[in-house]
Amino acid sequence: MSELSRRERMKREPVSMPERPAGERAADFDEVNLGYSFDQAVAEAERCLLCARPTCVQGCPVSVDIVEFVHRVSNADLAGAAEVIAADNSLPAVCGRVCPQETQCEGACVLAKKGKAIHIGNLERFVADVARAEGWATTSDPAPSGRRVAVVGSGPAGIACAGDLVGMGHEVTVFEALHELGGVLAYGIPEFRLPKAIVEAEIDRLRQRGVHFETNAVIGMVDTVDDLLTTEGYDAVFLGVGAGFPRFLDVPGENLVGVYSASEFLTRVNLMRAYVAGSDTPLIEVEGRSVVVFGAGNTAMDAARTAVRLGADPVTIAYRRTREEMPARAEEVAHAEAEGVVLETLVAPVELLGNEAGRLVGLRLQRMELGEPGDDGRRRPEPIPGEVLEVTVDVAIIAIGNGPNPLLLRATPDLDRSERGTIAVDSDTGSTSKPGVYAGGDIVTGGATVILAMGAGRRAARAIDDYLGTDQAP
Ligand SMILES: Cc1cc2nc3c(=O)[nH]c(=O)nc-3n(C[C@H](O)[C@H](O)[C@H](O)COP(=O)(O)OP(=O)(O)OC[C@H]3O[C@@H](n4cnc5c(N)ncnc54)[C@H](O)[C@@H]3O)c2cc1C
Incomplete structure (x- = not known):
């Protein structure tokens, strides 16, 4: 030094x-x-x-x-x-x-x-x-324990859990519903922020250490969590299935052609490479058209910046609070603005307007002001009576958050849920109400961050390792 x-x-x-x-x-x-x-x-x-x-x-x-x-x-x-x-x-x-x-x-x-x-x-x-x-290798794994663990979901929670479990000598298989691995890192966060080659290299490292990956494997459809623990012979299961189910605005006009959830828009562009010339992924033409994105988190910034790169003009973020309350990272907001995205604050959609052909042509927006702080400490947006405006727009993208996908939860009715519909776990261990089944990441917390999901995956891996050493394990 x-x-x-x-x-x-x-x-x-x-x-x-x-x-x-x-x-x-x-x-x-x-x-x-x-x-x-x-x-x-x-x-x-x-x-x-x-x-x-x-x-x-x-x-x-x-x-x-x-x-x-x-x-x-x-x-x-x-x-x-x-x-x-x-x-x-x-x-x-x-x-x-x-x-x-x-x-x-x-x-x-x-x-x-x-x-x-x-x-x-x-x-x-x-x-x-x-x-x-x-190519520095930073891990050496111990002798096999003879125990098998199924990890459901290949996002940061699943990857972190799988990495630690294989490092403890257990045999690990990751089941992923989509055809590509990485969860939001692959289908949500765009290439210009997180190149896919980096995610692929991290997954390859796990593969080299012996983690098996099965893609196109939706747990809860063909195999259930119970099947994994019985007929498939796994000793424990980790659920890191994320919160990929988009929320909608609940206003008239959401079914019009030209209205996307951010998940769908970003998945089509990132995972299905709609931005690559010659790709056959269908995507409504945004080049030269006006796009409005509702929301102000990282997902909204990613959707708006993606629309800019596809040639949309103008691209506006419509948010019902002010800049100070925006949940997106400061860097993402700064990058979005530098790239030409316009921030329109204190507006909320009341209706999406269509033409006779069922295509989006405009928005009816309510002007808002900030009132008293709500339960989360942020000042609540409240409508200003009589202040409604109409604007024309070609494409709207809804990025107001995601909830848990009900598929796996429905197929596993004996998993206790929280009030928010996420999986209820012991916060120290990630253990669920079902013996041998652990969970972590967005499926427990609701939409959060990569590092929190990873932390939960690692905590669960330690707890699974402990469990496998007890006589409660099969
Ligand atoms: C567009 C976007 C941008 C973001 N930007 C940031 C950022 O900049 N920084 C940050 O820290 N966080 C960011 N986040 C949040 C962060 O990505 C998530 O908190 C994190 O990915 C959660 O990890 P996870 O492993 O719990 O779930 P996910 O990453 O959602 O992974 C879950 C995986 O499980 C799979 N799955 C679901 N159901 C099943 C099933 N039944 N069977 C098998 N597989 C299943 C899904 O296909 C998915 O691959 C962003 C999120 C989005 C959507």
């Missing part, structure tokens, strides 16, 4: 993430952020104050030893840094790109108060990308 004093380190300015110019990137699906060079990474790492009681680690849902890995980067020990991260995070190249660091590790950094938090996510991404390019 260079001998910089604390004062010198505090004086240094943060190293920004290099990114492609907005005008250039808005015309293609290539990654927006370019990643640090070696010199940039070391310069950023050298700003870390190496706190004795690091608050950043407390801010990380999977408790990565951030100070240690950043220290190793500043010493140019990248293999060592990769090893430190891998001890707690099985998807660092993904998390370095999509975690909401500003509300987690970076938000908890002591330098955050001065607006100069260490860019921990950028450093994690840098180390993970170097490790992948160099």
Whole structure:
């Protein structure tokens, strides 16, 4: 480590993430952020104050030893840094790109108060990308335990659970309903934010460690959870099936042609490559047309930025609260605006308007104002009487959240549910009301984050390992 004093380190300015110019990137699906060079990474790492009681680690849902890995980067020990991260995070190249660091590790950094938090996510991404390019192996798995575990769902919860279970010597099969693996990382988050090659490389690493993957396998349709535990002979099951069932606005006109849920729009574009020239995935033409996206989370930003790349003009985000309440990551909002997305706040749809052919042609919007805070602490949007406006629009995308898909839950009636319809679990272990069955990720919390889903997958893996060592297990 260079001998910089604390004062010198505090004086240094943060190293920004290099990114492609907005005008250039808005015309293609290539990654927006370019990643640090070696010199940039070391310069950023050298700003870390190496706190004795690091608050950043407390801010990380999977408790990565951030100070240690950043220290190793500043010493140019990248293999060592990769090893430190891998001890707690099985998807660092993904998390370095999509975690909401500003509300987690970076938000908890002591330098955050001065607006100069260490860019921990950028450093994690840098180390993970170097490790992948160099082919550094960071895990060695123990002898087989003879136990078999089924993981249902290949999103971050399932991947993290499978990685830890195989590392404990268990035989693991991941069942995925779709034809591609990765959950939201594959079908939701677009290529320009998270290149699919990165997700595929993480899955390949698990495959090399012996995890089996079965795609097009919808548990609850042919095989049920009970079948997995009985006829299929699995000793335990982890359910990481996410919350991929879109919510709708519940206003007239939602069935018009030209109205999408964000899930459908993003799945068609990302998973089914509708953006690739010559693709036969049907997608309503948006080029040169006006698109309105309802919602203000990451999904809404992804849908709007995707529409921009498909040539839509103008693209507007319509949100019933104000910019301050937007749940999307600050970086996503900034990138969306730089790419030309217009933010229209304090409006809520009351009706989607169609023509005789049943096509969307306009919207009736209610102007809103903020009232008293609701149960979640955010000020509630309230209609301003008499202030309704009509606008013309060609395509509307609804991105107001997702709930649990009822299919697996219906096929497993003895799983207790929470009030929100998600699977009820013991929060320390992920164990459900059904012996040998564990759950974690969005199917438990409702739509949340990649790192929280991973943390839940890892906790469940530890609990499953304990369970398999008891005489309750088959
Ligand atoms: C568009 C979008 C953008 C997002 N951006 C971010 C971001 O920037 N940062 C962030 O931290 N979070 C983001 N999130 C949230 C994050 O992606 C999720 O919280 C996370 O993926 C949840 O992981 P999971 O493993 O629980 O579920 P998922 O990722 O949803 O994976 C569940 C998997 O289970 C499969 N499945 C479902 N039912 C069955 C069944 N019956 N049988 C077999 N398989 C089944 C599904 O096909 C899916 O592949 C975003 C979400 C969306 C939709």
